[in-house]
Amino acid sequence: MSERIPHLDLPPACAAAGTVQLPGSKSISNRVLLLAALAHGTTRLYDLLDADDTARMREALTALGVTLQPQPDGALDVLGCGGRFPNREASLFLGNAGTAFRPLTAALAVLGGDYRLDGVARMRERPIGDLVDALARWGCQIDYLGTQGYPPLRIGERQSVAAPAVTRVRGNVSSQFLTALLIAAPLLGQEAVIEVDGTLISQPYVAMTIALMAHFGVTVDREGWQRFVVPAGSRYRSPGTWYVEGDASSASYFLALGALGGGPVRVVGVGEKSVQGDVAFADALAQMGARVRKGENWIEAAAPEGFDPMGGAAPRLRALTYDATAIPDAAMTLAALALFGDGTSRLTGIGSWRVKETDRIAAMAAELTKVGATVACGDDWLEVTPPATWRAATIATYDDHRMAMAMSLTAFGDCYQRILDPACVNKTFPTYWACYRAIVRPVPVVAIDGPSASGKGTVAARVAAALGWHTLDSGAVYRALAWLALEKGVALDDPAALVALAGTARLEFRDGGVAVNGVDVGDAIRTEAVSCAASRIATLPAVRDALLALQRASRRRPGLVADGRDMGSVVFPDACVKVFLTASPEVRAERRYKQLIAKGFNANIDQLRRELAARDAQDRARAVAPLQAAPDARQLDTTAMTIDEAVATVLEWVRTACAVSDAVRVG
Ligand SMILES: Nc1ncnc2c1ncn2[C@@H]1O[C@H](COP(=O)(O)OP(=O)(O)O)[C@@H](O)[C@H]1O
Ligand SMILES: Nc1ccn([C@H]2C[C@H](O)[C@@H](COP(=O)(O)OP(=O)(O)O)O2)c(=O)n1
Structure with a gap:
């Protein structure tokens, strides 16, 4: 969907079944694009996500002088620049793509040069001070061009200081800070030791970073999820060819739809052995009573045992109490699913929602309330009691793709629901509504x-x-x-x-x-x-x-x-x-x-x-x-x-x- 239409009316839905081929994972796509660009040798990437956030990363790499060559079979060849970008000067616009902004900041700051990094208005509200402070201790030169602690940033030449024995970073603001430091560490030319203060949120995303770095030739030694060592002499080397997994966060919407619409709905592109933490969403869905099956490259969800799709309503799922620290993105889908629970559901460990594309706790609370739910929330938690009576609503999406996709589940509430700015899904899933229509059957x-x-x-x-x-x-x-x-x-x-x-x-x-x-x-x-x-x-x-x-x-x-x-x-x-x-x-x-x-x-x-x-x-x-x-x-x-x-x-x-x-x- 390329045109920004003002709204999309979702008719009440009664069934969902079918198979969805998932788009490539955003988190993996942007990581491997950067790793391939920094590596020695050419990397051929298959199944990359083609969406706004990856487009911003590709534009940035091109501006930095990296050659990206699309292949006739849909692959993309990235001609690695061997640990040094050809262009030492560039002005980069990274939209609202955190997965591009944070690691690029770290890599460019360590390499040094004359760079400007900026994004959309919301990006200027998303904190980056913890990352900048940690990089400063590595001798990096970073200035704030606007508000202290927030983008836009200007990066200069790095001072040649010995890296401190230990660089510390807070773990509870964004795991992308740690990911950024880890990705940039091999460019320092000496051993880097990073320690996390406090609890590390979104730990599976850090595990993904380390796994992908290993495929590009850099081994990170770690002690638990507190201390990470990147040895001196580490260098990125192309693995040759790389296939990007399907996006596990995007999978969550279809698995949820399978649970609500009878199913089975099968998502292809992620499976049991996925490196993405959000596959754990399927287990939470099973806890809610859905029938879930997994294969090597697919996951399938169906309504709870005994559900009659011809009956008068969506299935009643079990209310869920869930610590979502590890899966903040897929947890938004759980918040929408809570509308169909048999009581009050409670999500905890979602403090990072406050600094995502929008303040997702406030946004979810407001929109779930519109359809009739009773919602309570705090700094890092949300409680949802299903509607006694569903209401047709005009649902705002806050330029947040996940708000739009999660709230599409409300169509199973037996009312028309209007989704504003449906094209905001372009950030990670431009074909979302076409996939939705292919599996969801509206009330005839x-x-x-x-x-x-x-x-x-x-x-x-x-x-x-x-x-x-x-x-x-x-x-x-x-x-x-x-x-x-x-x-x-x-x-x-x-x-x-x-x-x-x-x-x-x-x-x-x-x-x-x-x-x-x-x-x-x-x-x-x-x-x-x-x-x-x-x-x-x-x-x-x-x-x-x-x-x-x-x-x-x-x-x-x-x-x-x-x-x-x-x-x-x-x-x-x-x-x-x-x-x-x-x-x-x-x-x-x-x-x-x-x-x-x-x-x-x-x-x-x-x-x-x-x-x-x-x-x-x-x-x-x-x-x-x-x-x-x-x-x-x-x-x-x-x-x-x-x-x-x-x-x-x-x-x-x-x-x-x-x-x-x-x-x-x-x-
Ligand atoms: N195919 C038909 N043959 C004979 N009478 C019919 C037929 N269809 C409807 N009627 C009669 O015509 C009348 C008007 O039909 P109605 O359903 O009220 O029409 P409408 O809703 O189109 O105004 C009703 O009394 C109905 O029983
Ligand atoms: N979907 C509709 C239904 C009725 N109308 C208008 C036009 C009709 O003349 C009146 C009355 O409709 P109604 O279907 O009750 O009339 P009939 O039973 O066909 O005589 O309402 C409409 O404009 N659009």
Whole structure:
């Protein structure tokens, strides 16, 4: 997704199954790019992540004079510069990529030169003082160009001081500081000893750094996770060819979706032997009750034993109490999964969330609350109690890819959810939404549109009864508001007043019944006066917008049959079957006449014919969502058909359309 669209509406989801080929790991990609650039010899890299954060690293290396040669088979050749960048002067823009900013700062500071490093506004709020202080003790020359302790930075020539016996760095701010020092240490030309003060967070990321350095010829001796020694004479050497693992953090969203949507969902690219700590997410998911299986290069997740994907709701998972110190990124997925727990979940050890792409604790708390959860949080913990009632929400993403991806799980809460700035996933996973759509099955909708008295309502109700699905008579939505406007004397051509009326009234549509502010208006809205008023207010775009969410709220498991004028074209454009029902004007007038008489209303067939024709004309001519068949709708002319025949035809279409999915129960 390259264009920044303002929002993405996720329809309520009912199932998820399939296989996802994961993009390359961001953490591995940026580490091996830098190691290959610093190494002696050429490294051929396969399956590198192609996303914003890796693009920033590649641009930086190019600016430093490193040659990167894309190969016809998709690989990238990095021509290592043997421990010294050709360009001793450069100005680097690193966006919001911590995995590029921190290690490059350390490597450039140790090598010395004349460099400027900067990033986006948020990068200027992410602390780097601990790393700069440690580097200063190695004789590095680093100045803050803005706020002390934060980017942007200017790097000069390193003073030739003997490295102190021990360089200390705090372990609880960002493990990337330690990673940066370790990667830069072989460039010092002498032994480096690094000690960690306090607890080391995100320890698996440091293990990954050490493992990758070993593949590039540098062995780090360590005592526990407190003391690290990089021997004198260490030099990076290309391993020749390197295959980047799939991203384990990105895997977490799909595994979670598998647990919520029945599954199984398989992610390919990470497995049992992964060097990435975030594979531990799968174990946390199993603790929540999901069924998890792992192979060498894949992990699979399915809903808990006994879950019926055709039932009324997402599976109840077990609430989780979890120390996420080792997996801060994947823990965001756990926070969203907590919405589906059987009680309050508690995540601890997530203090580093405060200094990531955004203050993730505050962001998560705010957005989980919007969908109905009760959330409590502190400096380094978050507690989530699932919603008693789910709410449709507009979810902010804070220019944070993981906020967008984690919150996509909320689609299993039986409401539409709007994700703002969905393209923020480009940071690490540009194809996320395409992968999401490939495995997630929204609650199915059958849309039946057509002119008045073509039989929409009758056919819709019978089809829904046969399938066991819900119904939406969208005409009743317009009729109810029109009825209220007539009651209250609100002008039928005053959009603002009508929208205000819709905002304050309680309009309820359940099981075929219609109530306005608690009063049953099922029959009152069927008069010809209300029909004409409904058709008039339906021409106003603002009124149509105001009634959209109300109509979409009817989309609930296991499925919905909706009838109206724009069900297939506007309200449910992703409906699995779209029907455009017609009948000749004479037959329609006759049907309506009989219907009204049967209900005890007075009716005149000639007048009905005229009124139907006028209303059809108005519904067809309006500028917004006019009555017309969607391009992908199937026409059904019922002029010479019985109701049974019409219903049987539609049911057959539903069965054919849904046969591809065993997630949808038909008939
Ligand atoms: N195929 C059909 N053949 C005969 N009568 C029908 C047929 N479809 C619907 N009807 C009758 O026509 C009337 C109007 O149908 P309705 O479902 O209210 O239409 P709409 O919702 O399109 O306005 C109802 O009394 C219904 O029983
Ligand atoms: N999806 C819809 C449904 C109804 N309307 C408007 C246009 C229609 O003339 C009125 C009444 O719709 P309704 O479906 O109840 O009317 P009929 O039963 O077909 O006569 O509402 C609409 O604009 N869009």
